[in-house]
Amino acid sequence: MSRRATARSLPGAVFGYALTLTLLVCLNFVALHALPGDPLTVLLGDATLVFPDEALRARLADLHGLDGSLGERFLRYVGRLARGDLGWSLSHAAPVRDLVIQMLPWTLALVACASVLAFVLGLGGGVEAALRHGSRENPWILATLAFLDSIPPFVKAILILFVFGLWLEVVPTAGALAPFSDTTGLARALELAHHAVAPVATLAVHETSKLLLFARGTTLALLSRPFLTVAVAKGVGPWRLRRAYLAPNALAAVVARTAALMSGMMAGAVFVETVFAYPGIGRLAVEAIAVRDLPLAQGLFLVLGAVILTLNLVADLIVLRLDARG
Numbered sequence: 001m002s003r004r005a006t007a008r009s010l011p012g013a014v015f016g017y018a019l020t021l022t023l024l025v026c027l028n029f030v031a032l033h034a035l036p037g038d039p040l041t042v043l044l045g046d047a048t049l050v051f052p053d054e055a056l057r058a059r060l061a062d063l064h065g066l067d068g069s070l071g072e073r074f075l076r077y078v079g080r081l082a083r084g085d086l087g088w089s090l091s092h093a094a095p096v097r098d099l100v101i102q103m104l105p106w107t108l109a110l111v112a113c114a115s116v117l118a119f120v121l122g123l124g125g126g127v128e129a130a131l132r133h134g135s136r137e138n139p140w141i142l143a144t145l146a147f148l149d150s151i152p153p154f155v156k157a158i159l160i161l162f163v164f165g166l167w168l169e170v171v172p173t174a175g176a177l178a179p180f181s182d183t184t185g186l187a188r189a190l191e192l193a194h195h196a197v198a199p200v201a202t203l204a205v206h207e208t209s210k211l212l213l214f215a216r217g218t219t220l221a222l223l224s225r226p227f228l229t230v231a232v233a234k235g236v237g238p239w240r241l242r243r244a245y246l247a248p249n250a251l252a253a254v255v256a257r258t259a260a261l262m263s264g265m266m267a268g269a270v271f272v273e274t275v276f277a278y279p280g281i282g283r284l285a286v287e288a289i290a291v292r293d294l295p296l297a298q299g300l301f302l303v304l305g306a307v308i309l310t311l312n313l314v315a316d317l318i319v320l321r322l323d324a325r326g
Contacts, residue, residue, distance in 0.1 A: 013320065017313045024305045028298055029077050086299035091291045096299035099284060104303065106176065107273070107280035111265045113196065114203035119258045121208045126215020126254070127246045131238075133220060142213075149209040154271035157202045161275055164198060171198040174277035199276045203268055207261045214257050218250045259315035263308040 080087075086096035129141050165173035172178070172195045183191050222228060223246075231245055270282030277283070281300055288296040 013313065013316045017309050017316075021306060021309055024302065024309070025078070025081065028302050029074055031298070081302075086302065087295040089288075089293055089296040089299075091288065091293040091296065096296050099296065100281065100299065100303050103279060103281045103284050104307075106278070107266070107269050107282060108307075110196065110199055110203065110269055110272070110278070110280060111262055113200045114207070114265055115258055115262050117200060117204040118207040118211050118261070119254065121204070122211025122258070123215050123247060123250065123254045125208070125212040126217075127219050127242055127250065129212060129216040130219035130223065130246075131242075133216075133223075145209045145213055148205065149213075151206075152271075153202065153206045153268040154275060156206055157199075157272050157275035160198050160202050160205075171195075173198075176279050195278075199272045199278050202272050202276075203265050206268055207258075207265060210261060211254060211257060215250055215254050218253050219246055222246060222249050256315060256318040259311065259318050262315075263311040266304060266308050266311065 084097055086100065088094075089096050089099055092099060129138075132138055132141065160171075161173060164171045176195050177183075177188075177191055178195075181188075181191060228241075228245055231241060236245070266282075269280060270285060272278065273280040273283035274286050281304065285297060285300040285304070287293075288300060
């Protein structure tokens with residue numbers, strides 16, 4: 001793709017994701033008002049029985065932006081979002097925005113670490129698998145990768161928890177820190193890293209098989225290129241062939257693929273955080289649904305959707321950049 005074509009595609013990609021985000025905001029608003037019954041009763045559930053006084057109900061409706069006509073409610077809702085106001089959590093008695101600020105970094109760190117691990121394993125393993133194409137091991141490699149890819153993330157999480165946490169007891173089974181931990185500095189960092197091993201490994205394993213297959217296909221395409229044929233004819237050794245020719249040329253495509261898979265990791269983090277009782281926005285969303293905290297669930301749904309859209313946009317921008325270079 002030429003630079004001019006890339007320049008034309010860029011505004012289209014940004015506009016497409018902006019439109020999707022707008023639809024997500026509208027869907028989040030309509031979801032509450034489409035449910036049968038009074039929106040305030042739907043939002044607060046049984047809590048409205050504690051507030052039979054009409055004046056108090058009016059104050060609650062004003063607090064949650066549920067007074068006035070439907071159009072006025074929507075404009076007030078959009079205005080609150082523009083100010084960063086995601087509502088008020090009933091179960092935590094705190095602004096949803098504060099809970100998101102507190103929990104989102106945990107999930108992003110989990111996804112970032114898993115992405116780096118999956119990228120390293122996927123790129124290295126994909127190059128190696130491509131070089132073994134046609135060997136006796138090749139069918140077993142493909143079958144193993146297909147099997148790993150077919151296992152849902154929550155099943156992988158349960159297996160890792162049981163084998164490495166409960167049976168071998170080499171990783172913690174819950175939380176980001178030990179109960180009543182008072183460690184500081186380097187000791188605290190090591191404790192955080194130790195507790196993150198199992199959740200990160202679960203997310204990474206789930207996406208590594210996809211990346212490895214992708215890197216394998218990319219490397220196989222490279223092996224037929226003339227410059228590699230010349231390199232082999234010149235006597236370039238296997239290690240240098242991997243390090244200086246195959247991996248660097250497959251790098252850009254695998255980076256773009258990793259960025260695209262990160263949005264899937266955000267969804268997988270919901271299951272992983274729940275299984276390992278790990279703090280994060282995914283576990284918070286499950287808890288919000290369990291206690292019927294609709295304002296919190298609405299806010300988290302919107303934030304998760306926005307983060308996933310952002311990751312997909314970044315992946316598309318990387319692909320456009322690579323196409324322009326190519």
